[in-house]
């Protein structure tokens with residue numbers, strides 16, 4: 001997506017509980033503080049289709065869930081991400097296609113089938129994979145009152161392994177991806193590390 005009128009598409013990925021939502025919000029706030037217009041978004045999206053997908057997650061599983069997530073992603077790209085980039089905005093997405101390469105695999109699908117449903121997806125300018133000690137992530141998840149079906153069948157360790165496989169798969173397709181080991185790092189430091197990886201580093 002690079003070159004879209006100054007816009008920059010950043011995906012924030014990583015296992016449940018690693019800190020994606022916290023970091024995506026902090027990244028957005030930091031960019032805005034530098035005068036950059038930013039759209040903070042995420043998947044499933046907050047459109048009616050995304051909300052339906054989110055609420056149906058305990059009832060839908062496997063292939064039907066994968067297709068619903070892919071449909072929401074197609075609408076999210078065409079209706080939200082691309083228009084923001086065309087307007088020269090930065091876009092920060094809390095989860096994107098790599099989440100499907102992890103969560104739909106947890107749900108029993110093979111990578112080839114997941115890719116078949118998602119091959120339309122534009123590559124972000126950069127995708128960040130947040131990583132942490134699986135025991136610490138698990139501790140965080142244990143504090144949550146509600147845990148989704150996929151959160152319950154996965155584990156931080158398994159998700160980290162599947163993210164490493166997703167990284168290899170997408171690297172072969174030319175995606176630009178960076179890992180950030182969050183152990184012992186404050187959110188501010190993580191955001192600074194992310195900004196240092198951008199084509200036009202932001203201080």
Ligand SMILES: Nc1ncnc2c1ncn2[C@@H]1O[C@H](COP(=O)(O)OP(=O)(O)O)[C@@H](O)[C@H]1O
Pocket residue numbers: 014015016017018019020021022023140182185186187190
């Ligand atoms: N850098 C950090 N240091 C310490 N705790 C963090 C950090 N980032 C996030 N957290 C905490 O970890 C928990 C999970 O974060 P969250 O952003 O909801 O994760 P995710 O969106 O990946 O599920 C929250 O309680 C959050 O406050």
Ligand SMILES: Cc1cn([C@H]2C[C@H](O)[C@@H](COP(=O)(O)OP(=O)(O)O)O2)c(=O)[nH]c1=O
Pocket residue numbers: 016043044053054057065069095096097098099100101103104148149150151
């Ligand atoms: C983005 C994405 C989400 N999901 C599902 C898994 C989750 O149970 C659900 C919601 O995502 P999640 O990020 O866990 O929700 P929250 O924002 O509430 O923490 O959507 C997929 O199965 N595949 C995907 O690619």
